[in-house]
Amino acid sequence: MSTTLDAGSPPGASLPSGIPDLGKKARPGETAIVWSLRVSALLSVAITVAIVVALSRPVVDFFREIPFGDFFATEGRFAVLPLISATFVVTVIALLVAVPLGLGAAMYLSEYASRRARKVLKPTVELLAGVPSVVYGFFAVFFVTPTLLQDILNLNVNFTNALAAGLVLGVMIVPTVASLSEDAFTAVPQALRQGSFAMGANRMQTTLRVVLPAALSGVAAAVVLGMSRAVGETMIVALAAGGQKNLSADPREGMQTMTGFIAQTARGENPVGSTEYNTLFAVGLTLFVITLVINFVSIALVRRFRQEY
Amino acid sequence: MSAATVAAREVTHAIATGKSRDRNVGSLVFLAGLWFSLFFGVMVLVVLIVDTLIDGSARFDIELITEYDSILHPEAFGFRAGILGTVWVMIGTALLAVPLGIAAALYLEEFADNTKWYNRVIELNLQNLAAVPSVVYGLLAVATMALIGFDSTDIIIGGAIALALLILPVIIITTREAVRAVPQDIRQGSLALGATVWQTTWRQTLPSSIPGIATGTILGLSRAIGEAAPLLMLGVAGSVGFDPTSPTSQFTALPIQIYSLSSSSREDLRVAAAAAIIVLLVMILTLNGLAIYIRNKFQRTW
Numbered sequence: 038m039s040t041t042l043d044a045g046s047p048p049g050a051s052l053p054s055g056i057p058d059l060g061k062k063a064r065p066g067e068t069a070i071v072w073s074l075r076v077s078a079l080l081s082v083a084i085t086v087a088i089v090v091a092l093s094r095p096v097v098d099f100f101r102e103i104p105f106g107d108f109f110a111t112e113g114r115f116a117v118l119p120l121i122s123a124t125f126v127v128t129v130i131a132l133l134v135a136v137p138l139g140l141g142a143a144m145y146l147s148e149y150a151s152r153r154a155r156k157v158l159k160p161t162v163e164l165l166a167g168v169p170s171v172v173y174g175f176f177a178v179f180f181v182t183p184t185l186l187q188d189i190l191n192l193n194v195n196f197t198n199a200l201a202a203g204l205v206l207g208v209m210i211v212p213t214v215a216s217l218s219e220d221a222f223t224a225v226p227q228a229l230r231q232g233s234f235a236m237g238a239n240r241m242q243t244t245l246r247v248v249l250p251a252a253l254s255g256v257a258a259a260v261v262l263g264m265s266r267a268v269g270e271t272m273i274v275a276l277a278a279g280g281q282k283n284l285s286a287d288p289r290e291g292m293q294t295m296t297g298f299i300a301q302t303a304r305g306e307n308p309v310g311s312t313e314y315n316t317l318f319a320v321g322l323t324l325f326v327i328t329l330v331i332n333f334v335s336i337a338l339v340r341r342f343r344q345e346y
Numbered sequence: 347m348s349a350a351t352v353a354a355r356e357v358t359h360a361i362a363t364g365k366s367r368d369r370n371v372g373s374l375v376f377l378a379g380l381w382f383s384l385f386f387g388v389m390v391l392v393v394l395i396v397d398t399l400i401d402g403s404a405r406f407d408i409e410l411i412t413e414y415d416s417i418l419h420p421e422a423f424g425f426r427a428g429i430l431g432t433v434w435v436m437i438g439t440a441l442l443a444v445p446l447g448i449a450a451a452l453y454l455e456e457f458a459d460n461t462k463w464y465n466r467v468i469e470l471n472l473q474n475l476a477a478v479p480s481v482v483y484g485l486l487a488v489a490t491m492a493l494i495g496f497d498s499t500d501i502i503i504g505g506a507i508a509l510a511l512l513i514l515p516v517i518i519i520t521t522r523e524a525v526r527a528v529p530q531d532i533r534q535g536s537l538a539l540g541a542t543v544w545q546t547t548w549r550q551t552l553p554s555s556i557p558g559i560a561t562g563t564i565l566g567l568s569r570a571i572g573e574a575a576p577l578l579m580l581g582v583a584g585s586v587g588f589d590p591t592s593p594t595s596q597f598t599a600l601p602i603q604i605y606s607l608s609s610s611s612r613e614d615l616r617v618a619a620a621a622a623i624i625v626l627l628v629m630i631l632t633l634n635g636l637a638i639y640i641r642n643k644f645q646r647t648w
Contacts, residue, residue, distance in 0.1 A: 067544045072593025077449035078458070080472050081518070084511060086370075088482060149380065158384060165387040167630060169393070171571020171601045172623050175608045179616065180397045208390050241373035259559055262477060266535055268481025271575035271603075297348075297576070299481050303579050321485045325478065332477045336470065337546030 064305055066257060091265075092322040099315035111284050115316055119282040123199065123292035124268055128289060130203025131210060131267040136260055138207075139214025143259075147222035148244045158226060159219075174276030177205040182277065197279035197291035206273050214263040217339075221255020222248055250335035258338035265331040268295075269324065275300035295324045378548030395627070410621055414587050415603065423618040424626060427586045431502070431597035432571060432629070434590045438506025439513065439570055442616040444563055446510075446519030448552075454518070455525045456547045478517040483512045484579025490582075499580040502593045508576035520562025524555040557644035562638045568633040572600035572626060600626045 073199040100108070103115050142162045147157050181201040186192045194200060225248050233243040250254070279291025280301050293301070300318055307313040367454040405423070413424025458465040487508035491499045498504075527552050535547040577599055584606025598623055607619035 043622060064542065067542055070544050071453075073456060074449045074453035077446050078453040078468050080446060081450060081475060081515065082468055083513070084486070085471050087489070088478070088486050091486050092482075107500075112505045115638070127466045129445060138383040138386050141380045142387075145380035145384050150375070160382065161388050164391055165435070167634060168391070169601055169626060169630070170393070170625065171572065171574045171604050171608075174561065174606065175619060175623060177396050177403065179620075205458070208387070211387060235503065239370075239373055245376075265477050269481070270478075271578075272481070272605060275575075286615075288612065296481055297477065299485075300575065301577055303484075303581065316483065320601060325482050328479055328482075329474065332474045336473050336479075 062115040090326060095310075095315040095318035096322050098310070099319045100313065101314075102312055112282070113244060115312075115319075116149075116282065117295075117320060119284040120293060120295045120298050120320065121323070122284055122286070123282075124294040124296070125204060125280065125293055126199050126286060126288055126292065127203045127265060127274060128267040130200060131207035132260065132264060134204055134207025135210045135214050135263050135267075138213045138257065139259065139263065140213040140218055142211070143219040143222055144244055147219050148240065149247060163212050164213050166207060167211070168274040170209065170270055171276070173205050173209050174273045177201045177273055177277035181205055192289060194289040195279070196342045197277055198289050198290050199278050200288040202278035203272050203288065205227050206267050206270055209270065209273065210263040210266045213266050214259045217259035217262055218252070218256045221252040221259065222257065225251045254338050254341040258335045261331055265328050265335065268331065269328050271296040271300050274310060294321050298326070325336065358575050359490050363364055398627075399513040402617055402624055404617050404620075405621035408626075410625065415495045415585050415618075416587075421614070423615070423623050424604060425600060427589065427626065428598050428600040428603040428622070430589050431505075431586070432599045432601075434502050434593075434597060435505040435509060435577075435599060436567055436591060437546055438502055439569060440563070442506055442510035443514050443566070447563075448521050449560060450514075451518045451521035451525060452547055455522050456543065456551065472515050472518060472591070476519065480512055480575045481579060482572055483507050484576030486511060487576060488579055495504055496594075498596070500582045500596055501596050502590055503595065504576055504580045504596060505582065505599065507581060509570040511575060512576060513570045513575065516566040516569065520566070521559045523553075524558025524562060525551060527558060528554045532568075554646065557640055557646070561641045561645075562636040563642070564633055568637070570629050571599055571630060571633065574599075574605050577602050578605070600629075 107113055107115050108117050111118045146159055150158055150249055173179060181204060182194060182198065186194050186201060228253055229247050230243055233247040274294045274297040278294055278297055281291060283290055283292040299317055302313060302317045369391055377433050408425050409422045411424060411429060413422050416424055454468065459542055487504060488499055491504050506537055532550050532554065536550045582602050583598055584603050586596060590597040603621050604619050607615045
């Protein structure tokens, strides 16, 4: 945008004599302001670097004491693989809930709703994002598990289980999936829809066979971003998914996820520098790296659908 | 009329009115599915709120907000320390995040040259930061507090730093959208009258975008107010028996109290947690209402 805003004279333009060239006038105050703004913007990069540095230092200490094999092991006090597998189970359940619901809501908003209806209906989907995660956690423990799963669906689930955590987590990320995929649907050119209608397709056929495939990379980005949210969410799994490492794929059992482990260990008041304290950072760094990869995949996918149309 | 004309009318009608003429079973089921996904969120919210209201109904009294938490007297269990702590931390968060966020957004929108590689790095980095898990910000805040030189991390400043880091990307992104919505004509008019780029930004662009910035900031704060995970990393206690008095005093916050009560097995504490959830939801609803009010009252359309 700055190209349109440059107040100085164009390079090489010679002004008639007698008119001062204000573009070259030194303005120290202004330079200082621009630099302070630039530093604020660079702070965001500094935060990322700081995250990596802050997480890495205790991790180096950790691996001095604990061999790699004990960390990437399936069992033991410092094993991270059960945590990763539990995170995976919970995330898959969450996506099974969030993807159909999020896409359904997005399809209605972009393909069926009139402009006025969209203005009213969109906030109802986004309401879900405003509820704090600790409240969802409470809901999962005291409503979803005892009432919905045990009484209504008659499932034999433990008090803490991956199913309740995953279901509620899925509800929480519906707005993330819905809002990004709605953007992707809206970006599909009207000409494609008109072409489909002209061939005699109805609205459902147009939505499913023309708009959805055309917006696929955007939808993929939405799903991937939802996944990143699910992997990183803490309070729901800390309350509802359980506090025991459990290398199992059975969602009726309790299992500790990466974030659940971090929350529980942080609560345990471990002295700074102790091995338990450093484990926290080792798991935190693993979590950060996983979400970083997922986020970059999502950003790359968004770029693609923005470029297509 | 030929068949082609009929088909063409059909299509034009469908496009013009947004209604599809063919109503076979398949598309009706599909439409019902879409309606279900659209209103699923509202249904869950209603169940959640009603269930919590029933759970907490025994405790809607004045002690809920005027008393401290005491396990010895569960019938008068109150959240005074948590409510005050949350308010203090929110003020600290706003003071840290809002000026920084606005400055960064103004730089990126008004001054940065988007073809330069470092500005593209900032862009990419912001998108990524917005999706970093909140626990990671908690870990970063712990490290930052140690760097500044505080011995304990469970104080107001610690909480404010953690939550400010968390919502900074949100504030930057919403502020940029608000600034971008200001038409170029206003900037060009100002520049043509001899104002510098900074004068234009400060006197024209920024004032015109304040309603949008305020809305985005409040929505960011309403996200921060319910966060428990970063505060948990700082070691913020679930039970504190005094009011916070300064930025360096120990505190507790409502979400943390809800978490520690929910993980207890006692029935009366669960009731208190449900009541606290209602208090927290009312606070969030107030913030959101304020954001919507500002948006409707002051937002300008050009």
